[in-house]
Amino acid sequence: MLQYTIRRLLSVIPVMFVVSVIVFMIVHLTPGNPALIILGEDTSPKAIADLEEQLGLNDPLYIQFFNWLSQVITGDLGTSVYSERKVTELIFSNFRPTFSLMSLSMILLLVIAIPAAIAIVALRKTVLDPIFTSVSLLGVSIPDFWLAILLVLGFGVALPVFPVAGYVPLTEGMGAWLYHLLLPAFVLAIVEVGIIARMLRDSMLESVNQDYTKTALAKGIKEREVLVRHVFANALIPTTTVLGATVAGLLGGTVIIETLFTIPGIGQLLIDSIHRRDYPVVQGVVLFIAAIYVLVNLLVDLLYTFLDPRIRYD
Amino acid sequence: MLKVDNLHVHLDTSDGIVKAVDGVTFSIEAGETIGIVGESGSGKSVLAHSLMRLNPEPPATYPKGKVYVNDRNVLQMNKKELRHLRGNQVAMVFQDPMSSLNPVFKVGKQLIEGIQAHRKRPKKEAKEKAIELLRDVGIPDPESRIDSYPHQFSGGMRQRVLIAMALASEPKLLVADEPTTALDVTIQAQVLDLLKQIQHKYGAAILIITHDLGVVAQLADRILVMYAGRIVEFGSTQDIFYRTAMPYTWSLLRSIPTAGAKRRLIPIDGQPPSLIHPPKGCNFEPRCPFATDACRHIDPDLEPRGDGHQAACILSASEFESIKEEVASS
Numbered sequence: 001m002l003q004y005t006i007r008r009l010l011s012v013i014p015v016m017f018v019v020s021v022i023v024f025m026i027v028h029l030t031p032g033n034p035a036l037i038i039l040g041e042d043t044s045p046k047a048i049a050d051l052e053e054q055l056g057l058n059d060p061l062y063i064q065f066f067n068w069l070s071q072v073i074t075g076d077l078g079t080s081v082y083s084e085r086k087v088t089e090l091i092f093s094n095f096r097p098t099f100s101l102m103s104l105s106m107i108l109l110l111v112i113a114i115p116a117a118i119a120i121v122a123l124r125k126t127v128l129d130p131i132f133t134s135v136s137l138l139g140v141s142i143p144d145f146w147l148a149i150l151l152v153l154g155f156g157v158a159l160p161v162f163p164v165a166g167y168v169p170l171t172e173g174m175g176a177w178l179y180h181l182l183l184p185a186f187v188l189a190i191v192e193v194g195i196i197a198r199m200l201r202d203s204m205l206e207s208v209n210q211d212y213t214k215t216a217l218a219k220g221i222k223e224r225e226v227l228v229r230h231v232f233a234n235a236l237i238p239t240t241t242v243l244g245a246t247v248a249g250l251l252g253g254t255v256i257i258e259t260l261f262t263i264p265g266i267g268q269l270l271i272d273s274i275h276r277r278d279y280p281v282v283q284g285v286v287l288f289i290a291a292i293y294v295l296v297n298l299l300v301d302l303l304y305t306f307l308d309p310r311i312r313y314d
Numbered sequence: 315m316l317k318v319d320n321l322h323v324h325l326d327t328s329d330g331i332v333k334a335v336d337g338v339t340f341s342i343e344a345g346e347t348i349g350i351v352g353e354s355g356s357g358k359s360v361l362a363h364s365l366m367r368l369n370p371e372p373p374a375t376y377p378k379g380k381v382y383v384n385d386r387n388v389l390q391m392n393k394k395e396l397r398h399l400r401g402n403q404v405a406m407v408f409q410d411p412m413s414s415l416n417p418v419f420k421v422g423k424q425l426i427e428g429i430q431a432h433r434k435r436p437k438k439e440a441k442e443k444a445i446e447l448l449r450d451v452g453i454p455d456p457e458s459r460i461d462s463y464p465h466q467f468s469g470g471m472r473q474r475v476l477i478a479m480a481l482a483s484e485p486k487l488l489v490a491d492e493p494t495t496a497l498d499v500t501i502q503a504q505v506l507d508l509l510k511q512i513q514h515k516y517g518a519a520i521l522i523i524t525h526d527l528g529v530v531a532q533l534a535d536r537i538l539v540m541y542a543g544r545i546v547e548f549g550s551t552q553d554i555f556y557r558t559a560m561p562y563t564w565s566l567l568r569s570i571p572t573a574g575a576k577r578r579l580i581p582i583d584g585q586p587p588s589l590i591h592p593p594k595g596c597n598f599e600p601r602c603p604f605a606t607d608a609c610r611h612i613d614p615d616l617e618p619r620g621d622g623h624q625a626a627c628i629l630s631a632s633e634f635e636s637i638k639e640e641v642a643s644s
C-alpha cells in the first residue's frame with residue numbers, strides 16, 4: 001500500500017511534465033506573432049518589440065520553455081498582460097467561486113445519485129422497476145445542455161425561484177450563498193448524476209447476487225439493511241473509479257455554467273482571458289485545471305485502495 | 315423439528331421452467347444428523363435454501379408443498395417471521411467459504427452483526443460472545459483475529475468463521491451446504507470433526523449436503539439420496555451402505571474412492587436428465603445399468619423397503635441382488 005502510494009505519487013511527475021509542454025505550446029501553436037495578436041493590429045512596432053522582449057519571444061524555443069518551466073516550478077505563473085496582476089493571484093481569487101460551485105455540485109450529485117441507486121436496487125422486483133428503467137433511458141437520451149437550459153428556464157424564468165445570475169461569497173452568509181449557487185450547482189450536477197447512479201446501480205446488482213449477501217440474509221438481517229450495509233459498501237469500490245471522470249466532467253462543466261450564470265470563477269477567467277488574448281493567464285489557468293484534475297485522480301486512486309481492505313493490507 | 319412435505323421448487327429461466335425440487339418429503343428430528351447426497355445439479359442447494367426461503371425470487375417459485383419448522387410453514391411466513399427464522403432457528407453454512415464472507419468488513423463485525431440480529435445486547439457482551447464463538451470453532455488467538463479481514467484467513471479458517479457465525483444464535487438446525495467441497499482433503503476432515511463437536515456442544519440438528527458419500531458415512535444418522543430434484547432413496551446410513559436398494563445409490567457407492575482399495579474408481583456414465591423436460595419413465599433409466607423395458611414407462615414412487623428405508627425403483631430386493639452380482643462381475 002505504501003509502496004503503491006509512493007509509486008502513484010511519482011507517476012504524477014511525467015504526466016505534469018507533458019501537460020506543461022502542451023500548455024507552453026498554446027502560445028506557440030497559435031499562428032502569427034503572439035505579441036501582435038495580444039496587442040492587436042494598430043500597434044506601433046516599438047510596442048510589439050517591447051512585448052516580445054517582455055515575453056522572451058526572441059529566445060530559442062527550448063530556452064523559452066526552460067525559463068517558463070523553472071518559473072512555474074517556483075510558483076510563478078507570470079503576469080497578466082491585460083490587468084498586469086499576478087496570474088497566481090487571479091487564479092486564487094477566482095478559484096473560490098469555482099470551488100464553491102464544484103463542492104456544492106458534488107454534494108448534490110452524491111445526495112441524489114446514492115439514494116436513487118439504492119432505491120432502484122431495492123425496488124427492482126416491484127412494479128416500479130420498468131418505470132425506473134424507462135426514466136433512466138429517457139435520462140440517457142436527453143442532451144445535457146438541453147436539460148440545463150430547461151432547468152434554467154423552469155426555475156429561473158418561468159418559476160423565478162432562483163436567480164439566474166450572480167454570486168455571493170460564503171463569507172456574506174450561508175443563505176445568500178446557497179440561494180445563488182443552488183441552481184447552477186444543480187444544473188452542473190444533473191449531467192453527472194446519471195453516470196454515478198448507473199454505475200452504482202450496476203455494481204449493487206452485481207453485489208446482490210454474491211454469496212456474502214446470501215450469508216447476511218441467512219443471518220436474519222433485514223433486507224434493507226443488507227442492501228445499505230453489505231451491498232452498498234462493496235458497490236462503492238468499483239464506483240470510485242468513475243469519480244475521477246466525474247470531477248473532470250464537473251470541471252469542464254463549470255466553464256460553461258459560470259459563463260451562463262455569470263459566476264466570477266476560474267471558468268469565466270479562462271473565457272475572458274481567451275477573448276483578451278491574455279496568454280499568460282490562459283496558460284496559468286489551463287495548467288491549474290490540469291493539475292487539479294491530476295490531483296483528484298490521484299486522490300480517487302488512493303481512495304479506491306483504501307476502500308478495499310484486500311488491497312489496503314497488501 | 316423440520317418437516318418437508320411434497321415440496322416443489324421451480325426456477326423460471328429463459329429456457330423454460332427448471333423443476334429443481336420435484337416433490338420432496340422428509341423430516342428431521344431434534345439433534346439428528348441427516349446427509350443429502352447427489353450429483354452436481356440434482357437440486358441439493360435449491361432444497362437447502364428453500365428451508366429458509368433463501369432462493370432468489372425470481373427465478374424461484376414454490377408452486378406446491380410445505381416446509382414446517384416447529385409446525386410453522388416457512389413458505390407462508392411474512393418478512394418479519396422469516397427474519398426470526400433465519401439464523402435464529404435455522405442457520406446455514408454455505409458451499410464456498412472464499413466468497414461467503416463480506417470482503418470489506420472485519421470478521422468480528424460480521425460475527426457481531428449475526429449475534430445482535432436476534433438478541434440485542436451491549437457492545438462489549440456481543441464482542442465477548444464473538445470471541446467465544448471463534449474459540450469454539452478452533453480459531454487460534456480469537457481476541458486479535460476478530461479484527462482481521464476475511465482475506466487474511468485461509469479457506470479452512472474462513473469456513474470455521476462461517477460455522478461460528480451460523481452458531482451465533484444457537485440455532486436448532488444447522489444446514490451445511492457442501493461445507494468441505496472447496497477445501498483441501500486434510501482440512502475437510504478437520505471441518506467435519508468440528509461439525510461433530512459442535513453438535514455435541516450445541517445440540518443442534520445438522521443437515522449436511524454433499525456429493526461425496528464418504529463425507530456423510532462418518533457423520534450422518536440417516537442419508538437422503540437425491541437425483542434430478544427427487545429423493546430416490548432414504549434410510550439409515552446402514553441401510554444406504556449395506557442394504558442399497560436403488561441403482562443410482564449403488565453407482566454412487568461404487569464411485570467412492572476407498573482407502574487402500576484395489577478396484578478402480580467407477581464414475582457414473584452419462585449426464586443427469588434435463589430438469590426442464592424430464593424423461594417419461596424413471597429419471598435414472600437412461601444411465602441405469604439395471605434398466606429394463608418397463609423402466610422406460612414407469613416412473614417409480616418411493617416405496618418402503620423395511621423399517622424407515624425407502625427407495626424409488628421397480629426392482630425388488632431379490633431381483634436387485636441377483637443383477638447386482640452380474641453387473642459387478644462384468
Ligand SMILES: Nc1ncnc2c1ncn2[C@@H]1O[C@H](COP(=O)(O)OP(=O)(O)OP(=O)(O)O)[C@@H](O)[C@H]1O
Nearest residue numbers: 325327332334353354355356357358359360373589
Ligand atoms: N438461479 C438459477 N437460475 C436457473 N437455474 C438454476 C439456478 N440455480 C440453480 N439452477 C438449476 O437448478 C438445478 C439444481 O441446482 P442446485 O444448485 O440445487 O444443484 P446442487 O445439487 O446444489 O449442485 P452442486 O453439487 O453443483 O452444488 C440445476 O440444474 C441448476 O442448473
Ligand SMILES: [Mg+2]
Nearest residue numbers: 358359409491
Ligand atoms: Mg450446491
